[in-house]
Amino acid sequence: MSLPFRTFVRNFSTSGLKKNAIKNVTIIGGGLMGAGIAQVAASTGHSVVMVDQNTDILNKSKANIEKSLQRVVKKKYAEDPKAGEAFLSQVLGNLALETDAATSVKKADLVIEAIVENLKIKQELFKNLDMAAPASTIFASNTSSIPIKEIAVATERADRFGGLHYFNPVPMMKLLEVIRIPQTSDETFDKLLAFGKAMGKVTVNCKDTPGFIVNRLLVPYMMEAVRMVERGEATPKDVDTAMKLGAGYPMGPFELTDYVGLDTCKFIIDGWHEKYPDHPLFAPSPLLNKYVAEGKLGNKVGEGFYKSKK
Numbered sequence: 001m002s003l004p005f006r007t008f009v010r011n012f013s014t015s016g017l018k019k020n021a022i023k024n025v026t027i028i029g030g031g032l033m034g035a036g037i038a039q040v041a042a043s044t045g046h047s048v049v050m051v052d053q054n055t056d057i058l059n060k061s062k063a064n065i066e067k068s069l070q071r072v073v074k075k076k077y078a079e080d081p082k083a084g085e086a087f088l089s090q091v092l093g094n095l096a097l098e099t100d101a102a103t104s105v106k107k108a109d110l111v112i113e114a115i116v117e118n119l120k121i122k123q124e125l126f127k128n129l130d131m132a133a134p135a136s137t138i139f140a141s142n143t144s145s146i147p148i149k150e151i152a153v154a155t156e157r158a159d160r161f162g163g164l165h166y167f168n169p170v171p172m173m174k175l176l177e178v179i180r181i182p183q184t185s186d187e188t189f190d191k192l193l194a195f196g197k198a199m200g201k202v203t204v205n206c207k208d209t210p211g212f213i214v215n216r217l218l219v220p221y222m223m224e225a226v227r228m229v230e231r232g233e234a235t236p237k238d239v240d241t242a243m244k245l246g247a248g249y250p251m252g253p254f255e256l257t258d259y260v261g262l263d264t265c266k267f268i269i270d271g272w273h274e275k276y277p278d279h280p281l282f283a284p285s286p287l288l289n290k291y292v293a294e295g296k297l298g299n300k301v302g303e304g305f306y307k308s309k310k
């Protein structure tokens with residue numbers, strides 16, 4: 001049963017957050033993940049600044065957030081549309097857009113990075129943010145596959161650095177992997193865990209190992225599915241049907257690859273292959289490379305292994 005709106009606001013409004021809790025959050029990257037993280041952080045009473053490279057991208061991200069919020073509101077406030085509207089405007093009121101990353105972190109308690117899966121670009125960003133953000137600001141990356149410690153070296157605040165790995169779609173997926181590196185202080189780690197819980201997520205503690213928990217298992221599984229098709233042993237459709245009806249997965253591996261983005265999958269597997277060239281489970285895939293080269297990046301562009309609505 002949904003909470004009456006006033007109770008919801010009391011529980012989740014910024015003033016309702018615990019003393020010393022993270023309140024002001026900057027999300028860098030307003031793509032698939034950044035928009036989802038921004039939506040849920042704003043929905044749970046945090047004051048959010050979402051950053052991307054230009055206003056066109058930011059406006060698209062905001063439109064996606066509104067679409068997703070409408071779906072949430074339709075369900076949660078089915079019997080009280082007025083309260084639903086009030087919730088929607090409260091959440092959007094918690095969300096600001098910004099193109100200048102340095103300006104965006106001035107008041108941040110926490111910065112979550114969700115930009116392209118590329119070590120050099122992430123390091124460059126964090127190096128600049130380190131100079132712009134207050135000393136107390138905690139930094140976190142939502143990387144799927146890059147070691148957190150390799151990103152953190154770009155800063156002078158490894159003790160205030162960790163990983164927050166969300167799952168797609170962020171509004172629906174309950175899990176949050178919270179990653180610490182050896183330098184992460186207990187205070188930082190506790191704040192990250194508390195923030196995850198304040199966002200309504202179930203947290204698991206992870207070490208900084210390749211793919212943390214979920215992706216260390218999920219990436220080899222998804223790549224094995226692609227290799228099965230490359231060998232001509234099954235079609236994508238049959239693999240998906242088999243894994244949904246035979247193993248109980250909500251999406252088959254090809255549907256999920258389209259959902260995640262083929263470019264992101266390629267960044268992940270290429271990165272691991274470069275690091276572990278002899279590991280057969282991390283070998284690159286000619287089929288995946290071909291789709292990416294053709295611009296078939298998945299649902300976000302309307303076509304990947306399948307054609308989809310954009």
Ligand SMILES: CCCCCCCC(=O)CC(=O)SCCNC(=O)CCNC(=O)[C@H](O)C(C)(C)COP(=O)(O)OP(=O)(O)OC[C@H]1O[C@@H](n2cnc3c(N)ncnc32)[C@H](O)[C@@H]1OP(=O)(O)O
Pocket residue numbers: 068069071072075143144166167168169171172173215218219222223250251256257260264265266268269
């Ligand atoms: C090779 C390397 C690869 C590496 C990949 C690494 C990537 C990472 O680092 C980590 C990841 O995130 S991995 C991806 C993890 N995510 C999954 O596995 C998602 C699997 N799919 C699902 O759980 C459901 O299909 C799902 C929940 C998505 C949708 O549910 P359904 O299947 O039941 O379908 P719908 O009928 O569309 O949805 C049912 C209701 O759910 C709500 N909803 C869904 N999407 C939403 C969204 N984006 N925002 C808000 N609400 C949403 C909604 O209530 C919907 O009902 P309607 O609104 O009436 O349609």
Ligand SMILES: NC(=O)C1=CN([C@@H]2O[C@H](COP(=O)(O)OP(=O)(O)OC[C@H]3O[C@@H](n4cnc5c(N)ncnc54)[C@H](O)[C@@H]3O)[C@@H](O)[C@H]2O)C=CC1
Pocket residue numbers: 028029030031032033034051052053057101113114115116117118121125142143144145165166167168259260261264
């Ligand atoms: N797609 C997925 O299912 C998941 C992805 N991740 C990780 O999250 C991160 C983002 O992935 P997606 O959201 O899927 O990518 P995406 O391609 O949808 O979005 C990335 C966004 O970052 C922006 N961007 C790039 N460089 C920037 C910069 N220097 N400053 C500001 N904005 C910048 C881009 O314009 C784009 O809007 C990656 O590290 C990825 O590995 C983590 C969990 C799941």
